[in-house]
Amino acid sequence: MTNYDILVIGAGPAGSAAATTAAAAGYRVALLDKASFPRNKLCGGLFTGRSRSYYREIFGEDFDTTGAVTRDAIEFWHEGSRLARLEDVPPFNLTMRVELDNTLFQHALAAGAEDRTGHAIAEIDGGSVTLKDGARLGASIIIGADGVNSIAAKYLYGKAFDTSTIxxxxxxxxxxxxxxxxxxxxxxxxxxxxxxxxxxxxxxxxxxxxxxxxxxxxxxxxxxxxxxxxxxxxxxxxxxxxxxxLPFGDFRAIPGRKNILLAGDAAGLVDPITGEGIAFAMKSGQLAAQSAIKALSQDSPDKALALYQTSLKEMHRSLWIARNLRRIIFAPKWQSAFTGTFRRSGTVRMMYMQLLAGEMEYPELARAVVRRLPRYVLNRFRR
Ligand SMILES: Cc1cc2nc3c(=O)[nH]c(=O)nc-3n(C[C@H](O)[C@H](O)[C@H](O)COP(=O)(O)OP(=O)(O)OC[C@H]3O[C@@H](n4cnc5c(N)ncnc54)[C@H](O)[C@@H]3O)c2cc1C
Missing domain, CATH: 3.30.9.10 (D-Amino Acid Oxidase, subunit A, domain 2)
Known part of the structure; x- marks a missing residue:
């Protein structure tokens, strides 16, 4: 068996962020993926302001927009009629995931992570992973960053998600x-x-x-x-x-068990209103790796999960607020109140756009919604 400090399963945004963070700190990291890179991932590819800021923080450089399309206008429609067109908004970068994920993956390799991609996993067993080609890799800590169909989550819970809730x-x-x-x-x-x-x-x-x-x-x-x-x-x-x-806000309050930490989609870290997941994947990958590093430096790998859970508190709070707010945006009985308010109110349009652009956080939005709620409720019952 080849031994590492940390095994990262999945080389998407969560896994590459985790591997980059841990390898750059000098730890022996293997980055596993069943796919060989470059590989595609079904996704809108919207790379928000939040993504740009986490990218800079994790990968140590500004996001290169050369391969992306950048737009500063957005339109909102409802049942064939245009509700609004907003111009001169903060830039939206639209990426192709095949390129974006390969860039992140290359960062991880450059930081020193060992490339074990292109091999499916046959089995996870506590502190080791057996690949389908027979290779066995062991580590003190495993980070499961293998997406919504996570094999790491299946190992821990029997199935990754209940598809009726995502x-x-x-x-x-x-x-x-x-x-x-x-x-x-x-x-x-x-x-x-x-x-x-x-x-x-x-x-x-x-x-x-x-x-x-x-x-x-x-x-x-x-x-x-x-x-x-x-x-x-x-x-x-x-x-x-x-x-x-996509695990649309169905996040795991305890993201893992024992020495296995889950990050990104595997941990359900997707915005339940906008569907944004790339930024949360990168950030949670970084936090998982930082928690693993801290636990390993104290010779206590079993402490990593508690450290990780604490570091995710702010993100969990945001996603929890979003899950509650989505009722008054998406529930069919609120749709006409929402679109009516959206059509009339420049402030609401601007807030929604900022949300989509990753320029506004949910606690701030929640305060604004509470201020407007009485009028909103009135609109709903007037109809
Ligand atoms: C239709 C759609 C549109 C979306 N649009 C956007 C958008 O515009 N902007 C945005 O921010 N988010 C968007 N998302 C969400 C975003 O795609 C995800 O949140 C993001 O990809 C999560 O990153 P991740 O690293 O956690 O997982 P992934 O990107 O899914 O990466 C997981 C990796 O794990 C590997 N893997 C899986 N199983 C195994 C296994 N058994 N063994 C080894 N490796 C394995 C996979 O090959 C993959 O490389 C969208 C999602 C969908 C479905």
């Missing part, structure tokens, strides 16, 4: 030949999915168009995606759809 998204990449959406602003369509929304994000060489929302509330997600595409003048053929779960 979200699901469908996407296509529309080519420029199909429709020139490239010069368009970002577009968000409320009500294209129940407890979720539709999006159209211009990229270099394509436009990522998708719908996503709570899985249980959208048994007809494919039909919704077809209707959304048709409304944009695109081909709604279901054969081109790709789907992926």
């Amino acid at each position: 979200g699901f998204g469908l996407e296509i990449e529309a080519s420029p030949a199909e429709q020139s959406l490239q010069d368009q602003p970002l577009r968000i369509d409320f009500a294209s999915a129940t407890w979720g929304y539709g999006w159209s994000f211009p990229k270099q060489g394509s436009t990522t168009v998708g719908v996503g929302g709570l899985r249980s509330a959208n048994p007809d997600m494919k039909d919704k995606m077809s209707s959304y595409l048709t409304s944009l003048g695109l081909d709604g053929d279901t054969k081109r759809f790709k789907g992926h779960h």
